[in-house]
Amino acid sequence: MTVHPAPESFMLEDYLAAHERKSLLRFITCGSVDDGKSTLIGRLLYESKRLFDDQLATLERDSRRHGTQGGNIDFALLVDGLASEREQGITIDVAYRFFSTDRRTFIVADTPGHEQYTRNMATGASTADVAILLIDARKGITRQTRRHALLVSMLGIHHVALAINKMDLVNWSEEKFRQIVAEFETFSADLGFQQVTPIPLSALQGDNVVAPSAQTPWYRGSTLLSYLETVEIEQVAEEKPFRMPVQWVNRPNADFRGFAGLVASGSIRPGDRVRILPSGVETSIARIVTLDRDLDQAFAGQSVTLTLSDEVDISRGDVIASVERQPQVADRIDARLFWMATEHLKEGDQFLLKLGAAAVPARVVTVRQRIDLSSLASVPVSSLGANDVGHVVLALDQPVAFDPYLQSRGTGGFILIDRESFDTVAIGLVDGAESRRDTGSQPTRNDGQVTWLKAIREQKRRSVLKAVSWRVIGSVATVAAAFLLTQDTRLAAAIGATEVVTKLVLYYGHERLWARIKFGLSVAAKQHGTDPQRSGAS
Numbered sequence: 001m002t003v004h005p006a007p008e009s010f011m012l013e014d015y016l017a018a019h020e021r022k023s024l025l026r027f028i029t030c031g032s033v034d035d036g037k038s039t040l041i042g043r044l045l046y047e048s049k050r051l052f053d054d055q056l057a058t059l060e061r062d063s064r065r066h067g068t069q070g071g072n073i074d075f076a077l078l079v080d081g082l083a084s085e086r087e088q089g090i091t092i093d094v095a096y097r098f099f100s101t102d103r104r105t106f107i108v109a110d111t112p113g114h115e116q117y118t119r120n121m122a123t124g125a126s127t128a129d130v131a132i133l134l135i136d137a138r139k140g141i142t143r144q145t146r147r148h149a150l151l152v153s154m155l156g157i158h159h160v161a162l163a164i165n166k167m168d169l170v171n172w173s174e175e176k177f178r179q180i181v182a183e184f185e186t187f188s189a190d191l192g193f194q195q196v197t198p199i200p201l202s203a204l205q206g207d208n209v210v211a212p213s214a215q216t217p218w219y220r221g222s223t224l225l226s227y228l229e230t231v232e233i234e235q236v237a238e239e240k241p242f243r244m245p246v247q248w249v250n251r252p253n254a255d256f257r258g259f260a261g262l263v264a265s266g267s268i269r270p271g272d273r274v275r276i277l278p279s280g281v282e283t284s285i286a287r288i289v290t291l292d293r294d295l296d297q298a299f300a301g302q303s304v305t306l307t308l309s310d311e312v313d314i315s316r317g318d319v320i321a322s323v324e325r326q327p328q329v330a331d332r333i334d335a336r337l338f339w340m341a342t343e344h345l346k347e348g349d350q351f352l353l354k355l356g357a358a359a360v361p362a363r364v365v366t367v368r369q370r371i372d373l374s375s376l377a378s379v380p381v382s383s384l385g386a387n388d389v390g391h392v393v394l395a396l397d398q399p400v401a402f403d404p405y406l407q408s409r410g411t412g413g414f415i416l417i418d419r420e421s422f423d424t425v426a427i428g429l430v431d432g433a434e435s436r437r438d439t440g441s442q443p444t445r446n447d448g449q450v451t452w453l454k455a456i457r458e459q460k461r462r463s464v465l466k467a468v469s470w471r472v473i474g475s476v477a478t479v480a481a482a483f484l485l486t487q488d489t490r491l492a493a494a495i496g497a498t499e500v501v502t503k504l505v506l507y508y509g510h511e512r513l514w515a516r517i518k519f520g521l522s523v524a525a526k527q528h529g530t531d532p533q534r535s536g537a538s
């Protein structure tokens, strides 16, 4: 007799398998006070139908009791769950929410809009893949939008959705929308974003959030949710080198000595050669131990205990790294800082620097420049004020191992802690060991852009090159297959041309593609005609 498994079990397995395969997207919403972040996230959660009945009932009850929408659902209440937030009228922490659709799962960081809480926004952004920059259509680009865009770029987020909200309050004006988009594109041209996707929205009324809006017939781009579901985030295209900062030396008895920590990047197997930094001693991995069992391989994001084949002196804060591609080790570093305290940061100030698992006393040797929020120029200064972003040189009491932040978030980001109050006063990103060439000389106006924006541009160029190469290989393969099957050169060429145009339209959307072509042509014409250096060189 044949036994057929119950259809439900098949469905359950299919369901679980489908959900396991879904990719995860972490995003952050940033905007000024009252731009509508909480309303937008609440609307996304509500419309993606991921609320339980009891959550819905509570939302409806709270909307009647505390809501600002005259009896209608106040979506902000879904997100601003803390009572004290509502009392003060602001969100007071980074609230992480989890939701999922059939195509992807999402973790969203909702952070307060007020300038004094920019630190929360920076914290949320440090783990995000995509940023939604929210703009109130009535106010347009504000100083806080510029600051958020700068921080988002500085923290290595390449994909931005420019969510122009409250379009209902500007009569769904296409002109207003285009004006804001143009202003943002001009401002952000040097910030190295791979993709800026502008979307006209009303978070309150739900337009273009999940379903396309009838109010914006002039907009044919994606809704916010479909953008989030389809935005292509670079997966770990190239294998990153192994890094594990040691958090704890585990020595329960004389027979066992393991080094516990979170794998910050790359992967590791027993037998792999590793170097311990800053000491530089080389050894190999004996075992990868976890609570349940030993592993054959550990990956970034896993917490493990490593044992080594040699007796090596290792303490908390050291980094275990692959021998082939090692981190740098230095006691003076060039860094970008987002300064968050109210008092000014000055040369000579002393802090505790926490990088990975290492904590070392640090002194500010030089404050090189501040990034001007309007022009993004690096302005020479000798101190940084609250919420400034600038470049500094730090001297550490002892050498630490690190990677430039643009290469590795896990081993390139740090915080500065006040040694008396223990407050976190700055978020820092390592650019590299101090570039001695500048020591003693006056910083020039463009130093910062050389070290940072140039690196971002170079990284962007490489990832665009990689994406283009794969698309070109795909198109060539399609044309070759078409030719082999039909032996018709014209037909194969036509298929190839259609394929290229389709890929470009899919990537940009036809409106943006056309706008880009026009923009590219105008820049080319301008550079050819007016840039004396270029015309001289050519």
Ligand SMILES: Nc1nc2c(ncn2[C@@H]2O[C@H](COP(=O)(O)OP(=O)(O)OP(=O)(O)O)[C@@H](O)[C@H]2O)c(=O)[nH]1
Pocket: 031, 032, 033, 034, 035, 036, 037, 038, 039, 040, 068, 076, 089, 090, 091, 111, 112, 113, 114, 165, 166, 167, 168, 169, 201, 202, 203, 204, 205
């Ligand atoms: N007309 C209109 N009002 C909106 C829209 N989106 C949000 N609002 C209103 O704007 C106000 C602020 O919205 P919130 O979602 O609380 O704003 P927020 O950005 O989270 O504010 P903070 O948490 O204080 O930073 C509320 O009264 C919302 O109802 C919109 O698209 N149109």
